[in-house]
Amino acid sequence: MTGSLAIAGIGIHPFGRNEGQSGLQMAVAAARKALADAGLSWPDIQFAVGGSDSAGKPDTMVTRLGLTGLPFTNVINGCATGGASLLTARAAIASGTHEIGLVVGFDKHARGAFDPRPEDWGLDGWYGDLGMMVTTQYFGIKIQRYMHEHGITSASLARVAAKAFRNGERNPAAWRRKPLPVDEILGSAMVADPLTRYMFCSPSAGAVALVVCHPGLATRFPAPPVYVRAVSMRSRRFGSFEVFSPSMPVTRGPSPSQEAAQAAYAEAGIGPGEFDVVQVQDTESGAELMHLAECGLCEHGAQEELMATGATEIGGPMPVNTDGGCIASGEPIGASGLRQVYETVLQLRGQAGDRQVDGARTGFTHVYGAPGISACAVLSR
């Protein structure tokens, strides 16, 4: 089984503030690294898919990479942009239209929380006027309810962040690379109760590029082949609790993460309990814990024991966010989803250095974004 897409090359521009560099410059740097990793040059690329929320039009990269006339599709799907880009590339290859392409994601954001405009999200101005158009509120409200229902403690939230910074320390492409003790995370300033400053990721800058190919070509490239066994995307259904919702039904329905994950498992024939390495969206500590359960990787409420026993650490039975995730890397919206794929490919190739999960053969990635979308992928050697 090789799935319908393979990864032939990967490149990353380190995440951080990256002052003095534009998002497009970072994207071009990441693309050149991915091409070199695959042993290819830009004219070999038959099509491209690029995503950025705030750092310019991805297809303008052709000015710097070369005017080869290739079709270059721009994708914009909030924090799930990387997943949507991968899905788009898979469609291009599975259709038989193309055999080799480039998928690139990048972004660069201003300091501080995001400042989305209500009108861009189908909402009226009063919602923003009153101060409710704030993503961090949603995260605080969602985990507050989850802790109430499932007995999760603040200590577990802090352990998620502490793990992120420990893993980030071992990742040269991460932004926050200084380990922080649990007590310091718990004691840092409250941002959106019960979430403190160090439990949140921050908007940042960075870029990731992948050379993708038909699985039949995967062994022609220098690096060990990694196959995308499944890729899926879902938007919200009635009953899921999503960011930027002035109201919601009290009766709960399945979340987009739950449905995207199940679709990916069904397509891949690989599911929970079979992944050697897992990346889930961790815009803050609570999101990592809730997404693990929404993706069916643990029972609701089991996260408390997982965190207490170190089960999600590198070396544990289910390593999660081995590159430090969003918490250590920051969140360049267009790049985050592909960062997860980049990390998974490194792990499956055995190239993850100090943070290598021994013998990793299978991996899972999950992104979640406004206004209630999720994209997942299953990868294997």
Add this chain to the structure above:
Amino acid sequence: MAGDGDLPARSPATPSGPAGAPAVTAARTPGAADLPPVAENLFSWHDGTPRLIGSACRACGTLAFPQQHSCPRCCGEDVAGTLLPAEGTLWSWTVQRFPPKSPPYAGEAEFRPFAVGYVALDGGIAVQGRLTGAPGLDGYRIGMPMRLLIEPFLRNDGTVVAAYAFAPCGTGDGDHPEADDDRGPAGAPGEGSAAS
């Protein structure tokens, strides 16, 4: 769940109160009721009590807020304006401790942190709103009985508008006027008055 902000004037503002009930009464709370609302068609006064204006699907009864012209559950387009129940319980909450970026935030320049959460109203809908009235910003608890109120909202341009919020209301005060009137079975919702 978003409001259909580009639709024409919203018909539910036409008074069509429950049988036997006056659509609008003059018994308004002085103060906030006399301020211009932060947005039209967001809330209204009914027998002196503020009510949020939502919409209800005539086919499946699903409520939405703010009112929209289609049903998020059954996809139908036969919906009507309705007044949402004024009371419920706190579903979850947090505190907005840093000033949101402006725009979009339009609150007073000297930022004061505020609590915000979702109140599960009778009828199956939870509405997001600012929270007020608890002893301290973190004095809210999931499950607390809450009631809608209208309060002054000082804008960063110096003007003051009326905005909705929810406050703890204790239990057993017996004051649940018409709590069930606007959330009947399919066919009945949408009868509520939404005059503003």
